[in-house]
Amino acid sequence: MAAVLDNNKESTNFALQAASLNKRLSANAAVSNISLNLQRGEVLGLLGLNGAGKTTTLRMLSGVLVPDSGTVSIDGFSLSDQPLQARSRLGYLPDQPPLYDDLRVNEYLILAGKIRGLRGKQLQERQSTVIEQCMLGPVVGKHIGALSKGYKQRVGLAQALIHEPALLLLDEPSNGLDPQQLEGMRTLISDVAVTSAVILSTHLLSEAQAICNRVAIIHEGHLVTDQASTGEDLERIFQGAIQ
Amino acid sequence: MITTIAHLESRRLLRNMQTWVMVAIMAALFGYLFLKQLESFLVVQETLAAQDHPIGLSGFMSVRYLEPLCLAFTLVAPLFAMRSFSEEYRQQTFALWQSSPVSASALVTGKFLGVFTVLAMLIALACGMLFIMKFYVAIDIPLMLSAALGLILCTATCTACGIYFSTLTHNSLIAIVASLALLLFSWLLGSANFASLPVQFLKDLSIANHLHGFFQGYIQTKDIAFFVLSIALFLGLSIIKIDALRHTGQ
Numbered sequence: 391m392a393a394v395l396d397n398n399k400e401s402t403n404f405a406l407q408a409a410s411l412n413k414r415l416s417a418n419a420a421v422s423n424i425s426l427n428l429q430r431g432e433v434l435g436l437l438g439l440n441g442a443g444k445t446t447t448l449r450m451l452s453g454v455l456v457p458d459s460g461t462v463s464i465d466g467f468s469l470s471d472q473p474l475q476a477r478s479r480l481g482y483l484p485d486q487p488p489l490y491d492d493l494r495v496n497e498y499l500i501l502a503g504k505i506r507g508l509r510g511k512q513l514q515e516r517q518s519t520v521i522e523q524c525m526l527g528p529v530v531g532k533h534i535g536a537l538s539k540g541y542k543q544r545v546g547l548a549q550a551l552i553h554e555p556a557l558l559l560l561d562e563p564s565n566g567l568d569p570q571q572l573e574g575m576r577t578l579i580s581d582v583a584v585t586s587a588v589i590l591s592t593h594l595l596s597e598a599q600a601i602c603n604r605v606a607i608i609h610e611g612h613l614v615t616d617q618a619s620t621g622e623d624l625e626r627i628f629q630g631a632i633q
Numbered sequence: 634m635i636t637t638i639a640h641l642e643s644r645r646l647l648r649n650m651q652t653w654v655m656v657a658i659m660a661a662l663f664g665y666l667f668l669k670q671l672e673s674f675l676v677v678q679e680t681l682a683a684q685d686h687p688i689g690l691s692g693f694m695s696v697r698y699l700e701p702l703c704l705a706f707t708l709v710a711p712l713f714a715m716r717s718f719s720e721e722y723r724q725q726t727f728a729l730w731q732s733s734p735v736s737a738s739a740l741v742t743g744k745f746l747g748v749f750t751v752l753a754m755l756i757a758l759a760c761g762m763l764f765i766m767k768f769y770v771a772i773d774i775p776l777m778l779s780a781a782l783g784l785i786l787c788t789a790t791c792t793a794c795g796i797y798f799s800t801l802t803h804n805s806l807i808a809i810v811a812s813l814a815l816l817l818f819s820w821l822l823g824s825a826n827f828a829s830l831p832v833q834f835l836k837d838l839s840i841a842n843h844l845h846g847f848f849q850g851y852i853q854t855k856d857i858a859f860f861v862l863s864i865a866l867f868l869g870l871s872i873i874k875i876d877a878l879r880h881t882g883q
Binding site: 413415446449452453454455456473474475477478480482484486488489490491492493501502504505506507549 | 634637638641645648649724725726727728729730731732733734735736879880881882
């Protein structure tokens, strides 16, 4: 079955192809004509003021929200035509991590792996790997509700990584992390980006500059800048884009 | 996938203290009702025996013990189902399912089965008390099985109704009030006296009207069809609502 489904995959090197995405949720919340292509190895920083449309864009790319028009393909699978195949190739960490407080960390990661199709030895191996990657060893047997905000954020990241997604979408991943954890998160994202494409939304320009090799700026629902992060003054680019 | 979701749902329910409080209340109700009706049977046993077609212990307990429990399960099933989706919305955990390769039908079916599994344990407890009598007196097993089927179908329908209302709101309390209102209205329809013919069909929508046969030992296809279609309707509406959430973003 999987082989048959894979035959329907569009031939592409892109982990993400999004074309002309439009979404209107209310009078004030709208995203217009967003197009993004991303290859494995790229880390795209999605920048913008509060309410610019970053979260709406990420929700459309993750399949949580269906765009009014436009198309999204994940690793060659269309989110509208082959949603299950497309969603099995992405990991998504929303701004509020989707965690069950009454589950233990290891139980939650097993659940996250199972709903992404992992089973048996493969699931155990991936669970061990993400526990190590996200430095969750000390809390693996604890209830999620009892964890600090930083640990919760890392559990959320672990669930997004457990199935080795082609595309990783992170909405404000540095929320609640202390400087040491922030450094660990940056290293982790760099490691993940070797085999995956990563999009992270952030309001911290320094964070985007440190991790991302490409930046896109959204302003009032429009993509105003999409360029390589060359190390030049990002604040100047950002101010110029939102003028 | 459905098994994974059902397992998660039942496990989370069983870890909730409210669930065990409800289980304790229900177990006490079963015990009280069982002993009270058994005692009643012993009192009226001789009077019943004098009738042309005397009702036996099985028939008596089926109608006087198991049938009233349907109303209890009508109240309890939505309480167990109310958190299924509304709590996911409220705690913002629903994004996990929306961004995962899980279809809306698998999610709704899994949650329904998870909640129903916990309720099925209560049904087993209620029916177990009757079946234990088999060690002491002769009981009519087919009649008991027919009554158990009625209880199962009624509970499954109420669970599906609770699941549906849970998909509609972030507030568990609103979900339970709405589902109880609909289910109790359906029970009341059975006892209403509709004089005018055009609304006579409303009686056919009553849960109570479709349950009597099961507890008297005769199972009718139309009664089974009513419950199966009701379950399918509520679960179908839930799937439509879950799919629609991707468009509205609520």
